[in-house]
Amino acid sequence: DYYTTPTASGYQDTEGSLTSPVLNFEAIGSVIVNWESYFRYCCYPYAPVYLDVGSTVDGVTTWTTFDAHGSFIESANTASANPLPVSVDVSCVAAYQDSVQLRFAYRQAPETGNAYSHYFWGIDDVTVTSNNVANDLEITQVTNGNVFTVWEYRLTPFNQAINSGDGGLIAGVMYKNTGTETQINVDVLIEILDADSMPIFSTTETIDTVYSYANAPTCPANSQDTLYV
Numbered sequence: 711d712y713y714t715t716p717t718a719s720g721y722q723d724t725e726g727s728l729t730s731p732v733l734n735f736e737a738i739g740s741v742i743v744n745w746e747s748y749f750r751y752c753c754y755p756y757a758p759v760y761l762d763v764g765s766t767v768d769g770v771t772t773w774t775t776f777d778a779h780g781s782f783i784e785s786a787n788t789a790s791a792n793p794l795p796v797s798v799d800v801s802c803v804a805a806y807q808d809s810v811q812l813r814f815a816y817r818q819a820p821e822t823g824n825a826y827s828h829y830f831w832g833i834d835d836v837t838v839t840s841n842n843v844a845n846d847l848e849i850t851q852v853t854n855g856n857v858f859t860v861w862e863y864r865l866t867p868f869n870q871a872i873n874s875g876d877g878g879l880i881a882g883v884m885y886k887n888t889g890t891e892t893q894i895n896v897d898v899l900i901e902i903l904d905a906d907s908m909p910i911f912s913t914t915e916t917i918d919t920v921y922s923y924a925n926a927p928t929c930p931a932n933s934q935d936t937l938y939v
């Protein structure tokens with residue numbers, strides 16, 4: 711067993727996993743699992759800690775796996791903060807479902823095989839909450855190039871800006887839906903300002919659909935997406 715949580719808490723210990731009782735979220739459109747975590751693992755770059763969410767329909771339980779390392783940057787042999795607050799929105803599988811189970815599973819990441827890693831994972835103060843905000847969008851980062859291959863700065867001189875190839879510049883935003891309602895026809899205004907913060911150019915792009923976590927076409931849902939202009 712990888713856990714020592716007393717069964718009196720309502721959880722039961724199993725080989726490599728910790729499973730909750732059946733939970734009813736039939737009338738709830740947002741399900742967020744929160745806990746405090748502390749872990750360290752060995753030998754592979756990917757964290758072996760997961761949150762599995764099972765939804766039972768007609769007696770058949772389907773499990774969906776979510777990464778449970780939170781804001782910890784995956785690194786073998788490095789301990790996380792203690793405690794490390796973790797919050798995972800599982801609405802894409804749990805919202806509006808009447809038979810849901812949660813389990814914490816310590817197992818080797820699928821990228822590296824089926825073996826078990828070692829060291830430890832401590833879990834405490836598990837709570838399930840809901841997002842009560844229906845309509846809310848957030849820009850998480852403004853970009854002036856490809857966020858995966860170009861260093862990003864708050865301010866970039868024009869002679870270091872990324873040319874789009876046709877005389878223009880590449881700009882963009884990373885965005886996410888932090889509300890419970892899917893948003894349609896979202897306008898994104900991009901402005902280029904001079905030294906006095908006066909606009910010298912502006913353009914608007916429309917995002918057709920920004921899905922909520924509960925309505926996301928993939929599950930686990932992507933936490934954010936990127937728009938390039």
